[in-house]
Amino acid sequence: MAVCGSHRARIVDRDGAVVAQADVLIEVEWQRVLDDISEARVLILPDGNCCEALGRVRPWRHKLVIYRDGQWVWEGPIIVPEWRAGGTVELFAYDILAWVDRRVPHETLRHTNRDLADIGAWLIADAFAPDDPGHEVQIVEPTGIVGDREYEKNVGQSGDHLRDLAETGLDFTAIGSKILLLPEDFCGRVGSLTDADFPDGLAVVDDGLALATRWVVQGKDDVIGEAGGEDPYFGLLERYVEQTSILDERSAIDAARSRLRTSNPAPVFIDSQQTTLSPEAPVEVPNLVPGWCLDVTTTATCRTISQSLKIVGVKVTENGTGESVSVQLTPAGEAA
Numbered sequence: 001m002a003v004c005g006s007h008r009a010r011i012v013d014r015d016g017a018v019v020a021q022a023d024v025l026i027e028v029e030w031q032r033v034l035d036d037i038s039e040a041r042v043l044i045l046p047d048g049n050c051c052e053a054l055g056r057v058r059p060w061r062h063k064l065v066i067y068r069d070g071q072w073v074w075e076g077p078i079i080v081p082e083w084r085a086g087g088t089v090e091l092f093a094y095d096i097l098a099w100v101d102r103r104v105p106h107e108t109l110r111h112t113n114r115d116l117a118d119i120g121a122w123l124i125a126d127a128f129a130p131d132d133p134g135h136e137v138q139i140v141e142p143t144g145i146v147g148d149r150e151y152e153k154n155v156g157q158s159g160d161h162l163r164d165l166a167e168t169g170l171d172f173t174a175i176g177s178k179i180l181l182l183p184e185d186f187c188g189r190v191g192s193l194t195d196a197d198f199p200d201g202l203a204v205v206d207d208g209l210a211l212a213t214r215w216v217v218q219g220k221d222d223v224i225g226e227a228g229g230e231d232p233y234f235g236l237l238e239r240y241v242e243q244t245s246i247l248d249e250r251s252a253i254d255a256a257r258s259r260l261r262t263s264n265p266a267p268v269f270i271d272s273q274q275t276t277l278s279p280e281a282p283v284e285v286p287n288l289v290p291g292w293c294l295d296v297t298t299t300a301t302c303r304t305i306s307q308s309l310k311i312v313g314v315k316v317t318e319n320g321t322g323e324s325v326s327v328q329l330t331p332a333g334e335a336a
Helices: 050-054 097-101 116-128 158-166 249-261
Strands: 007-013 018-022 025-033 039-044 062-068 071-083 089-094 109-115 136-139 146-151 170-175 178-183 189-194 203-206 214-218 224-228 238-242 268-271 293-298 305-319 322-331
Touching: 007 025, 018 050, 025 071, 025 170, 039 062, 062 089, 071 097, 097 116, 097 158, 109 116, 116 136, 116 146, 116 158, 116 170, 116 178, 146 249, 158 170, 214 249, 224 249, 268 305, 268 322, 293 322
Parallel strands: 136 178, 189 293, 214 238
Antiparallel strands: 007 018, 007 062, 025 039, 025 305, 039 089, 062 071, 071 089, 109 146, 170 178, 203 268, 214 224, 293 305, 305 322
């Protein structure tokens, strides 16, 4: 069975030393998300001298590392440890991007005519420069979108600056201590699924709230970019957004085009948020990485659809009843 695993965890100090081994897990939950910070949670029943060791856990000092079937799948700083009467310990953690959210730019720098992936890599490198808990950045592919950006020392959170780039053509996600940067139209495929792989059933959704036929992006000062216009089928639906980190007209136009690509036509997608994968689903859970795609076909609704869907979220839980794996998917191509 591809979707049927068991978990264990360990708590690791900033210096790399193992603080505690958590082999008896009552509950475990971990996520992966696109363009944001993922979370994890474990409920531990300490055995041996593990209780004393867990009593020394402190937020941000220690990391939670989770293994599935012996394979490392998640890690990040512990944010909230909770010690309960009766001896159980619950740990809440965020992935490595949480540190980027707690950093500010450490120098003033203007980027001119640079790919968004390179700008994102600089933001992350600058964020970790004064204090690095251990990280790696991988540019999966350049975005092909170049432009100008300027960041001022001590102004704004680095994580917010990175999310601003994600609104203009860059995607990012964290897998353990590695941060992946990739273009928003990237679609490396990791499997194909059908109705049989979603035993709880699927729903086909036509998201009219996301429909826009024209976008206007306001950059810094008088910089304006626009894309789209009146659509012969839908008419005119306009959206406006301000992104003051954009310094040049070309970048503003690219940002408008990026938003238009995801809003016209209205996204028609397969809603899998409330369903879990079958234990027999032909995918490997460690390969379910946000930014990559699954080909999904459903004929169980009045609207038959076959579509490449981008993974934007993964949630894995295990408790006394076993493991469940759910994926959140959005369109990566046109519906059939």
